[in-house]
Amino acid sequence: MSQPSNWKPATAPQAEPIEGRFIRLEKLDPARHGDDLWDVLQGPEADPTLWDYLPYGPFSERASFDRWLDGNAASRDPLFYSVIDRASGQVQGILSLMSIVPDHGRIEIGHIAFAGAMQRTPKGSEAVYLLGKLGFALGNRRLEWKCNNANARSKRAAERFGFVFEGVFRQHMVIKGQNRDTAWYSITDDEWPTVAAGFERWLSADNQRPEGQAQTLEACRNPS
Template identity: 25%
Template sequence: MFTMHVDDDVELSILEPKHADALFELVDRNRSHLGMWLSFPNKTKEAGDSAAFISRSLTRMADGGGFWAGILYKGELAGSTGFLYIDQETGRTEIGYWLGAAFTGRGLVTKAVRKMVDYAFFELGLRKVDIQTAVGNGKSRAVPERLGFTKEGVLREYEYLNGSHHDRIVYGLLKEEWGKF
């Protein structure tokens, strides 16, 4: 299916049914790492849950509403990134991402998101990309900050996770700003 070459070590590949077991195993191995900031690990109980997620993602892709891709590092599934939605009317999308703990510190997410931003602006013809992340998640916040996104605001007590409310910071990037950092 659809693959985007990022560099010699990194590729983005649309998640397909064949990835369900590897996706589940990665989530399962990183349950506490991912669960600090994301709710989906607690909802992913078996490989069938990952298969259902992939199926929903492929349906959304077929409908033009976004997709999720695996971040492959030297051929191994390291994490995922995706367009949570694609709004052609307003020309906007939001990028989400996560990475297994063993793959952090290599710039993989930054590289993947850079490729996704290029794809959003130059292949999909969108005009704005958003990224939202928990205020307390410094590693996740570093990605949009490194790529020149603008902090647009904070959504107070946006989500309830692990017994407490978390604020979420919203970053935005306009097409004409891309590459000026």
Template identity: 30%
Template sequence: MEKFLLKDTIESDSILLRKHRMSDAGKIFESIDKDRARLTKFLPWPPAIKTVQDEANYIDYTHKAWEQHRLFDYSIFYNPGEVFVGSVGVLNLNWPNAAAELGYWIVGEYEGKGLVSRAVGALAAYLFEAGFFRLEVRCTEGNFRSCQVAERLGFSREGVLRGNIIENGARRNTIVYSKLATDPRGLISCT
């Protein structure tokens, strides 16, 4: 598969995925800061985002990685453009094999409303339509809500990577899910 730049925005079912903007650094930082304890339970990066400038630096990094076809990270807005609710990204891109991993997080007050499922579903649908063949979701064992997103969208549980990562000082297992372009699409939609 030839490398290409993903669209800056993807819209679906009252969800807007938009390439991070520097002007959003403050609201993204506020969301991380107020939800830090919950996010840190399963994600390794929240302790590194201590200030708005840290978030701005991360956004700058994502912009550079975007242009280099290495990472495509989106802000998730509910009621398009109105309310920031989290982030979804395409990472660990394997262009020769048309494969990538999807990662996501959501602000706690919006958890359980189906917003991440809609965002991940819209992004997955777009990627399959663009020619990707394999998408993965990796969840820390015990992060039931994250696993439910993958399962709800019809990703198949492939197995467990035992003790493959250290998060917050503890060795953890990672559950790997995948969906192929040839699999039934299920709830995945970008309309």
């Protein structure tokens, strides 16, 4: 494990574009990305459970959605990225780096809202991988994932991505008038090389084939 005495504070992220195999991440720009995001996150094909565990939404009208996007775009923590499908050019989701604490080398991936078009595809996993890669390249010692303890889908995703469960903060928040117990997960800098190698094997052309994946992400992270 990294020793703090040999470590220097991390660098804060600047939201430069990041190119992946399936997606591109760009700093959220409501003027360029807003129409697509409204369609995919609130349109008739949107995931009906998308907003269940988020502290905002759903949005019944475009003006309030645009105000939400504008606030996100102006924020530096959370720092929001749009997820752009490279094949179509459509913006299909957003996510952020947040809880950014360079002095302690701590950063979190959160505020994830992916369209149905990203689900059951490599795109969402690649978005998480690209932000994780950036977080550690900036010098962070710890990458965090937190979610409502009742959010089984988010907890499964964290474990699939290689995050380690650390425990539950009971009565941690009140969200939309309801208690939230928060499940905490992390990847540390000494764990990241193995996690990253698994992502890279899983995202490769050898594994992501026209007919679907050859091996699961967990199998790629723990090759026999």
